[in-house]
Amino acid sequence: AQSVTQLGSHVSVSEGALVLLRCNYSSSVPPYLFWYVQYPNQGLQLLLKYTTGATLVKGINGFEAEFKKSETSFHLTKPSAHMSDAAEYFCAVSRGGSYIPTFGRGTSLIVHP
């Protein structure tokens, strides 16, 4: 079974600072990887996804993530945090014949002025 680990249930950064949200997965075959964001009182929306090809994936709102197979990681980064980035971020993985992604527990990003 696949699993997803998001290190840190809360990450706090200052406005303008680098954002790094960590995601590690376990999968015996190449996975499909996703990052979703959930703003307060809203559903999840896709930030970016990796399926095949280039391992550095660019998403919306200036976020990007890099698939590192050797490290089984898919960390999410943004060079400069904005107050509007404060939200819950979920990493998800699906693979093989499973159409259902497995979601991590989520990381709450707090942005200080």
Added chain:
Amino acid sequence: DSGVTQTPKHLITATGQRVTLRCSPRSGDLSVYWYQQSLDQGLQFLIQYYNGEERAKGNILERFSAQQFPDLHSELNLSSLELGDSALYFCASSLRDTNYNEQFFGPGTRLTVL
């Protein structure tokens, strides 16, 4: 706006009662997923339907059931409700049931069981 609609937005009911949550997927999407989100369990997959047929089951209790109708809207039925069923229930849809398709989430139904 994801294009996925869910009703009602909020639902308050008592233990032992039965409720129905409704979801309309994005136009053209054939697959519907139901999730439960709570503080202690995180986001838990409940069940998936594809073009009217049940495709996958997750951690769905026997007290819960769902269906997808010919017009592709879906309903999640929760019965004999317990306090622990209080949670946010999300519906999501995708074009097909492939594992590389992103899911589009609705705004959720917040269920409170008193």
